[in-house]
Amino acid sequence: MAVQEDVFKKVISHAKEYGYVFQSSEIYDGLSAVYDYAQNGAELKKNIREYWWKAMVQLNDNIVGLDAAIFMHPTTWKASGHVDAFNDPLIDNKDSKKRYRADVLVEDYVGKIESKIEKEVKKAAKRFGDAFDKKQFLATNQRVVDYQEQADTILKRLGKSLEREDLADVKKLIEELEIACPMSGSKNWTDVKQFNLMFGTKLGASADTAMDLYLRPETAQGIFVNFLNVQKTSRMKIPFGIAQTGKAFRNEIVARQFIFRMREFEQMEMQFFVKPGSQKEWYEKWKENRMKWHLSLGMGEDNYRFHDHEKLAHYADAAADIEFRFPFGFKELEGIHSRTDFDLSKHQEFSGKKLQYFDTEENKNYVPYVVETSIGLDRMFLAIFSNSLKEEELENGSTRTVLKIPAVLAPTKAAVFPLVKKDGLPELAQEIVDDLKWEFNVIYDQKDAVGRRYRRQDANGTPFCITVDHQSLEDKTVTIRHRDTMEQQRVAIADVKGIIHQEVDMKAWLQKMQD
Numbered sequence: 001m002a003v004q005e006d007v008f009k010k011v012i013s014h015a016k017e018y019g020y021v022f023q024s025s026e027i028y029d030g031l032s033a034v035y036d037y038a039q040n041g042a043e044l045k046k047n048i049r050e051y052w053w054k055a056m057v058q059l060n061d062n063i064v065g066l067d068a069a070i071f072m073h074p075t076t077w078k079a080s081g082h083v084d085a086f087n088d089p090l091i092d093n094k095d096s097k098k099r100y101r102a103d104v105l106v107e108d109y110v111g112k113i114e115s116k117i118e119k120e121v122k123k124a125a126k127r128f129g130d131a132f133d134k135k136q137f138l139a140t141n142q143r144v145v146d147y148q149e150q151a152d153t154i155l156k157r158l159g160k161s162l163e164r165e166d167l168a169d170v171k172k173l174i175e176e177l178e179i180a181c182p183m184s185g186s187k188n189w190t191d192v193k194q195f196n197l198m199f200g201t202k203l204g205a206s207a208d209t210a211m212d213l214y215l216r217p218e219t220a221q222g223i224f225v226n227f228l229n230v231q232k233t234s235r236m237k238i239p240f241g242i243a244q245t246g247k248a249f250r251n252e253i254v255a256r257q258f259i260f261r262m263r264e265f266e267q268m269e270m271q272f273f274v275k276p277g278s279q280k281e282w283y284e285k286w287k288e289n290r291m292k293w294h295l296s297l298g299m300g301e302d303n304y305r306f307h308d309h310e311k312l313a314h315y316a317d318a319a320a321d322i323e324f325r326f327p328f329g330f331k332e333l334e335g336i337h338s339r340t341d342f343d344l345s346k347h348q349e350f351s352g353k354k355l356q357y358f359d360t361e362e363n364k365n366y367v368p369y370v371v372e373t374s375i376g377l378d379r380m381f382l383a384i385f386s387n388s389l390k391e392e393e394l395e396n397g398s399t400r401t402v403l404k405i406p407a408v409l410a411p412t413k414a415a416v417f418p419l420v421k422k423d424g425l426p427e428l429a430q431e432i433v434d435d436l437k438w439e440f441n442v443i444y445d446q447k448d449a450v451g452r453r454y455r456r457q458d459a460n461g462t463p464f465c466i467t468v469d470h471q472s473l474e475d476k477t478v479t480i481r482h483r484d485t486m487e488q489q490r491v492a493i494a495d496v497k498g499i500i501h502q503e504v505d506m507k508a509w510l511q512k513m514q515d
């Protein structure tokens with residue numbers, strides 16, 4: 001656990017030191033669970049958004065984009081159920097006065113059991129070597145089977161209690177498991193209470209006439225209320241999808257994990273409208289498609305897993321998370337939900353406007369069912385950033401810090417260095433920058449020895465360094481160094497663009513989804 005915490009601390013400090021993420025309003029001591037993206041962070045975020053948008057909107061003939069406003073008519077949230085049911089169960093520790101999400105306390109307890117299982121697996125894999133069969137081991141090793149059963153029983157009970165709104169049983173579960181406050185070790189808990197996560201605000205200048213509004217807690221509702229407008233103006237036929245990215249706001253109870261759980265964050269959501277009865281089939285298809293999107297980034301199959309929900313949200317008939325191995329364990333990265341016709345039907349009811357589709361094949365009107373994919377952009381950022389940060393031992397005994405961000409998403413694609421600051425090398429290096437910058441984010445760097453410049457760019461996540469030396473003036477060649485392998489090649493300046501393209505081209509990366 002301590003090792004995990006150290007890794008996470010390194011991730012946070014590296015994100016600050018290299019201009020990725022800053023605490024919001026830091027000069028005023030910051031704002032809890034609100035963050036700003038700095039010069040590199042803004043680029044990485046933009047690239048992730050584009051990678052998602054291309055895969056969703058550009059490559060699917062039957063998905064179109066939308067950019068709905070953050071402010072929405074307040075009835076939206078009454079209809080969607082958020083006013084009444086968008087709650088988290090909170091519990092306070094009477095001694096430390098710290099507030100927690102009761103379900104997260106229990107899930108963290110289960111996380112510890114799962115870590116024990118992982119430890120057993122690692123030990124056995126070492127012992128059995130190539131002959132190790134993980135599936136068989138998980139099914140037959142008595143200790144592991146017992147751990148798994150214990151974890152499943154706890155989660156099942158938690159799911160049931162939350163579904164029944166039996167908050168007294170959630171407290172009982174915490175007490176039975178002897179869960180202590182992580183800050184103080186105290187087991188002196190208050191009762192569990194529900195807490196609504198929406199932020200309220202007001203629209204209008206006069207106190208008498210101002211309208212109470214909410215900052216949207218998800219982008220999805222902007223899609224639902226525009227469903228018919230988009231369908232009619234785009235002449236889309238079912239099945240079709242609407243995608244959008246944008247800010248969402250939640251007054252999170254527990255917000256202590258950097259950009260994992262923020263109060264202001266960005267979502268990338270897609271609602272796929274389908275014929276009633278076909279939702280299960282589309283749900284499975286989108287689960288598979290979204291996992292392929294993740295795997296196309298090459299961050300390791302072992303770092304992802306599906307988690308099927310025990311407790312379904314008020315709008316869903318099936319739901320799963322894609323979980324990622326963050327520095328603090330496997331946690332939700334993306335949700336795939338079969339939302340039935342809940343949202344459209346509710347908006348129809350509350351607005352009095354028909355939100356139906358006329359199916360020409362069936363010759364009838366119906367309210368479509370919806371399968372949703374919903375991923376947090378900031379959470380995806382954290383997954384990439386934390387997985388990419390490596391400390392490597394080099395052959396000469398030294399170490400290097402390298403940020404192995406998938407090249408397609410790296411904020412800066414190449415850094416160009418003149419070997420020395422004279423003899424016309426800076427001019428040629430600048431010429432190369434001026435040519436490359438039309439296609440890629442590139443930077444010029446002439447400060448310090450070349451070795452230090454390499455280290456700086458490794459830590460910054462830049463996939464290529466290009467060094468201009470005296471030979472470059474004679475034969476128009478440069479050295480190009482690859483971040484991950486540290487290999488260096490002598491290549492013609494005219495070939496540099498092609499080499500970078502080959503590694504950062506979005507098409508090649510996204511095509512891996514078809515493998």
Ligand code: GAP
Nearest residue numbers: 218220260261262265333334335374375376379
């Ligand atoms: N429209 C469905 C929906 O909003 P959700 O599971 O509540 O579902 C979807 O959220 C995704 O949004 C999550 O998987 C997560 O990646 C991201 N997300 C949710 N709350 C977040 C928060 N407080 N901070 C950062 N990301 C968050």
